[in-house]
Amino acid sequence: MATAAEAPQKLTKKELSADHPTWCPGCGDFAVLASFFKVLEKLQIPHEQIVTIAGIGCSSRFPYFVNGHGVHFIHGRALPLATGVSLGRPDLHVFAFGGDGDGYSIGGNHLDHAARKNVNLTYVVMDNFVYGLTKKQTSPTSPQGFKSKTDPTGAIDRPINPMKKLVSNGATFVARSHATQVKHMMEMFERAILHPGFSVVEILSECVIFYPGAFDAGNPRKGGEFDVIDEKKWDNTPEDEARHDVTSDDDAFAIASLDFPGKFGVFYEVDHPTKNQLEQKWIDSSREKVKNAPAKDLLRERFAAMK
Amino acid sequence: MERDDQSPSDSTPPSDLQNAVIRFAGNSQDGIQTIGGFLAKLAGRSAREVMTYMTIPSTISGGPSIFQVHLGSGEVLSPGDEADFLVAFYQHSYDNHIGSLRDGGVCIYDTDNVEPVANERGLQHVGIPITSTTVEALGGSTRERGKNLFVLGLVTNLFKLDREKVVALIDRQFGRKGEDVIRNAMLAFDAGYGYSLGSDVLYQSWALRDGLSVDTDRMTTDGNTALMYGLIAGGVRYGSGYPITPWSSIMEGLRSELPKYGGLFVQAEDELGAVSMALGFAYAGHLSITGSSGPGLSLKMEALSYAVMAELPLIVVNVQRGGPSTGLPTSVEQSDLMQAIYGSHGDAPRIVLAPKNVEDCFYIAIEACQLARKYSCPVLILSDSALATRIEAFKEPDLDACLIEPTLDQEPRGEEFKPYPVDAPTRHAPPGTKMLGGKYPVVTGLEHDEWGHPSASPEMHAKMNAKRREKIKAVAADLPLPEVFGEESGDVLLVGWGSTWGPIREATKRAKDKGLSVSSIHIRHLNPLPNGFEEIFAKFKHVLVVEMNDEGLYGFGQLATLLRARYCDSKIQSICKTDGLNFRIREILEGITKHTS
Ligand SMILES: Cc1ncc(C[n+]2csc(CCOP(=O)(O)OP(=O)(O)O)c2C)c(N)n1
Ligand code: SF4
Ligand SMILES: [Mg+2]
Numbered sequence: 089m090a091t092a093a094e095a096p097q098k099l100t101k102k103e104l105s106a107d108h109p110t111w112c113p114g115c116g117d118f119a120v121l122a123s124f125f126k127v128l129e130k131l132q133i134p135h136e137q138i139v140t141i142a143g144i145g146c147s148s149r150f151p152y153f154v155n156g157h158g159v160h161f162i163h164g165r166a167l168p169l170a171t172g173v174s175l176g177r178p179d180l181h182v183f184a185f186g187g188d189g190d191g192y193s194i195g196g197n198h199l200d201h202a203a204r205k206n207v208n209l210t211y212v213v214m215d216n217f218v219y220g221l222t223k224k225q226t227s228p229t230s231p232q233g234f235k236s237k238t239d240p241t242g243a244i245d246r247p248i249n250p251m252k253k254l255v256s257n258g259a260t261f262v263a264r265s266h267a268t269q270v271k272h273m274m275e276m277f278e279r280a281i282l283h284p285g286f287s288v289v290e291i292l293s294e295c296v297i298f299y300p301g302a303f304d305a306g307n308p309r310k311g312g313e314f315d316v317i318d319e320k321k322w323d324n325t326p327e328d329e330a331r332h333d334v335t336s337d338d339d340a341f342a343i344a345s346l347d348f349p350g351k352f353g354v355f356y357e358v359d360h361p362t363k364n365q366l367e368q369k370w371i372d373s374s375r376e377k378v379k380n381a382p383a384k385d386l387l388r389e390r391f392a393a394m395k
Numbered sequence: 396m397e398r399d400d401q402s403p404s405d406s407t408p409p410s411d412l413q414n415a416v417i418r419f420a421g422n423s424q425d426g427i428q429t430i431g432g433f434l435a436k437l438a439g440r441s442a443r444e445v446m447t448y449m450t451i452p453s454t455i456s457g458g459p460s461i462f463q464v465h466l467g468s469g470e471v472l473s474p475g476d477e478a479d480f481l482v483a484f485y486q487h488s489y490d491n492h493i494g495s496l497r498d499g500g501v502c503i504y505d506t507d508n509v510e511p512v513a514n515e516r517g518l519q520h521v522g523i524p525i526t527s528t529t530v531e532a533l534g535g536s537t538r539e540r541g542k543n544l545f546v547l548g549l550v551t552n553l554f555k556l557d558r559e560k561v562v563a564l565i566d567r568q569f570g571r572k573g574e575d576v577i578r579n580a581m582l583a584f585d586a587g588y589g590y591s592l593g594s595d596v597l598y599q600s601w602a603l604r605d606g607l608s609v610d611t612d613r614m615t616t617d618g619n620t621a622l623m624y625g626l627i628a629g630g631v632r633y634g635s636g637y638p639i640t641p642w643s644s645i646m647e648g649l650r651s652e653l654p655k656y657g658g659l660f661v662q663a664e665d666e667l668g669a670v671s672m673a674l675g676f677a678y679a680g681h682l683s684i685t686g687s688s689g690p691g692l693s694l695k696m697e698a699l700s701y702a703v704m705a706e707l708p709l710i711v712v713n714v715q716r717g718g719p720s721t722g723l724p725t726s727v728e729q730s731d732l733m734q735a736i737y738g739s740h741g742d743a744p745r746i747v748l749a750p751k752n753v754e755d756c757f758y759i760a761i762e763a764c765q766l767a768r769k770y771s772c773p774v775l776i777l778s779d780s781a782l783a784t785r786i787e788a789f790k791e792p793d794l795d796a797c798l799i800e801p802t803l804d805q806e807p808r809g810e811e812f813k814p815y816p817v818d819a820p821t822r823h824a825p826p827g828t829k830m831l832g833g834k835y836p837v838v839t840g841l842e843h844d845e846w847g848h849p850s851a852s853p854e855m856h857a858k859m860n861a862k863r864r865e866k867i868k869a870v871a872a873d874l875p876l877p878e879v880f881g882e883e884s885g886d887v888l889l890v891g892w893g894s895t896w897g898p899i900r901e902a903t904k905r906a907k908d909k910g911l912s913v914s915s916i917h918i919r920h921l922n923p924l925p926n927g928f929e930e931i932f933a934k935f936k937h938v939l940v941v942e943m944n945d946e947g948l949y950g951f952g953q954l955a956t957l958l959r960a961r962y963c964d965s966k967i968q969s970i971c972k973t974d975g976l977n978f979r980i981r982e983i984l985e986g987i988t989k990h991t992s
Contacts, residue, residue, distance in 0.1 A: 160839040169671045176659070177679040180826050367659055375657055382627075
């Protein structure tokens with residue numbers, strides 16, 4: 089943390105911007121980056137504590153465009169790497185970014201486990217329903233019938249439902265937004281960042297080259313409807329009955345089952361101890377048990393037992 | 396069973412034994428590992444040398460299993476080709492292992508379970524109702540438990556081992572489990588200790604001489620344990636892994652131990668996750684470790700290539716087992732050398748080390764930690780399933796001399812900071828580090844310029860490839876050339892790596908005793924190799940590389956192939972085998988004969 093004496097400089101988009109993004113003009117990911125900057129400006133996290141981590145994909149280029157400590161890792165494995173950073177360094181703010189292929193296909197197993205472990209980090213998926221970087225193959229979220237280079241007559245397999253996947257795997261904060269809705273994205277990001285534990289924001293982010301128009305149904309400017317979740321206010325009014333309970337698995341699944349484009353907002357948000365807290369508790373009690381002995385004493389003791 | 400004054404097959408009443416190879420054959424649930432463990436620890440405490448060898452069935456519910464202990468008052472270099480004594484608990488133990496007894500060896504068998512066959516090869520048979528005597532000693536109610544302690548008592552008496560020391564060990568092992576447990580253990584032990592064989596000759600002839608070792612502070616442990624504590628002593632505090640035999644005991648150990656040191660080891664969802672998480676710890680500024688056995692290493696290869704490109708320090712342990720594929724999970728093999736050096740895509744040079752014995756597992760781990768930090772690159776340690784479980788006694792490490800306290804480097808970096816300088820070592824700025832110039836680094840797996848920006852420039856790729864290559868070559872300049880064991884020149888030079896150190900050394904001695912001109916060297920640093928082997932090789936007519944892997948398509952094992960590629964010397968030949976067992980001294984001697992005649 090910056091000390092008061094240092095009179096920390098205000099962190100603005102100027103300091104946070106790095107290389108100009110190499111995304112195609114019109115790519116939805118630009119707006120995701122812009123919203124991320126805005127939230128960081130608002131939250132004023134110390135610059136050196138911001139860490140962005142990604143795998144491989146167009147969306148996974150994200151860390152190059154953020155001027156912050158970052159890792160551009162390998163395809164599908166951003167989350168376990170981010171888990172190591174989060175568990176190894178509780179002082180940091182860890183962000184992982186990626187696409188639908190990176191997160192739900194090759195990295196699907198890691199996502200399940202990062203969620204169940206409730207690792208303290210924020211994960212943003214830029215879902216474009218297609219493999220962008222490798223130029224239009226079917227992705228795990230491509231709808232049936234989508235014509236890609238690997239499904240020339242239309243996608244055969246059923247797509248996964250990321251929101252159901254996330255809720256059932258135990259992610260403790262699950263939200264959904266749309267890259268054309270900057271204010272909404274910012275709100276989701278802020279809540280995700282402030283949530284202790286594994287928070288995920290799935291963003292419908294259009295690939296204008298390989299799947300143009302995919303998300304028009306959720307974009308009012310293109311004649312669609314951006315239908316925001318009405319969360320319970322817990323105000324004991326009759327209207328509240330019908331509102332969405334973010335702590336209920338059933339409510340989350342019900343919303344996740346709606347036809348495309350479905351609803352946007354926080355599907356699920358519950359409090360559970362994080363893996364970081366639970367492991368720290370174990371570390372603390374282990375240290376206490378050995379009376380905070382230095383490594384040399386601990387090793388000597390083990391050696392004595394081997395005699 | 397060696398005696399100073401006479402040949403082993405001499406049957407006149409002898410003086411004390413100098414060495415004894417004792418094989419216990421039973422089922423894994425009989426706790427024969429416990430007997431072996433006690434004897435090994437006792438050896439450590441009696442200044443004797445010891446080496447053990449065990450097999451565990453790969454089925455969970457148990458099954459046939461052996462534990463072989465080689466005790467000696469002089470240097471013990473192998474678990475022993477042939478046993479001097481066999482303790483057979485069951486008929487199948489007897490049937491399968493009587494062949495492992497040397498001519499004139501002694502078979503102690505349980506008369507309740509074993510029907511011995513007619514005496515041949517001068518074997519001595521000693522029948523003892525092990526099961527019924529144990530049951531009787533324990534009051535008749537204990538479903539065949541305690542046989543191992545009965546046998547331990549028997550052996551303590553037979554070899555005139557120090558009863559007090561054995562009892563102290565039993566006390567330490569069982570003391571915490573409650574009075575009943577320790578009382579039963581002692582009842583069984585004493586029943587064995589007091590069992591009268593009715594032949595005094597046997598008793599006197601098998602007294603095992605005390606050791607000659609001068610080290611007083613000796614400890615006894617297996618290779619995986621030594622490796623684990625070496626990692627901790629080297630400053631590793633974080634890591635991640637996924638279970639697989641025979642690597643698991645290292646990860647289980649680290650999972651329980653590291654929190655005591657303020658660190659953490661995480662069980663990941665798979666090996667891809669494990670190596671990635673370990674790289675996350677490394678990126679975060681901690682020295683970290685991942686490990687596995689062959690199948691898991693295969694899964695880690697993409698991320699290892701990343702670690703080379705991104706220049707992140709990482710310790711990677713491979714406790715090798717028989718391959719390919721699931722292979723022979725509990726057998727020993729050294730067939731992952733090429734994978735360790737070349738296993739990833741792209742030109743991905745990294746450091747590969749292999750410990751030569753249990754003690755060396757400790758020191759090589761520390762060396763790996765130093766190298767990973769200094770060169771900011773992955774360092775692979777190739778152990779194997781023999782070293783993993785083998786127990787040896789060795790001098791307690793001097794922690795004042797070798798302990799490394801980990802530090803987290805958060806020194807702010809100035810404007811001039813480059814994460815990937817072309818002609819200087821990479822020193823990453825871990826997250827949390829203030830960047831005074833205002834530019835923050837991205838650690839990357841794309842080819843990059845000095846600032847970490849992706850770059851597809853042909854010159855840059857050539858320069859960076861050279862950087863990654865040259866830094867590994869620079870390691871070689873600091874490496875000592877291994878010492879030649881035996882004469883500096885002669886007919887045959889045996890070359891080994893990894894766990895074959897003991898058998899090769901013993902084979903060298905035996906060959907010399909037979910009047911042959913044989914020396915040996917052992918290579919601990921496999922990539923890069925130390926410089927200067929050509930001068931050593933030049934002094935021998937034959938350079939025979941002894942390794943537990945296949946001779947391959949062209950007739951050479953993996954290290955032999957590398958040495959031939961490097962030195963273009965046709966006198967480099969192979970002695971290879973892949974039967975999943977340690978090298979017997981005899982096999983090495985036969986290999987020498989084959990190549991020299
Ligand atoms: C191990 C591995 N397999 C395959 C690839 C090739 N690859 C790179 S990105 C990608 C898919 C990216 O799709 P997505 O994650 O949806 O990202 P997008 O480009 O759509 O943002 C693939 C298959 C790779 N880099 N590494
Ligand atoms: S290919 Fe698609 S996803 Fe990739 S940058 Fe272009 S528009 Fe964006
Ligand atoms: Mg995509």
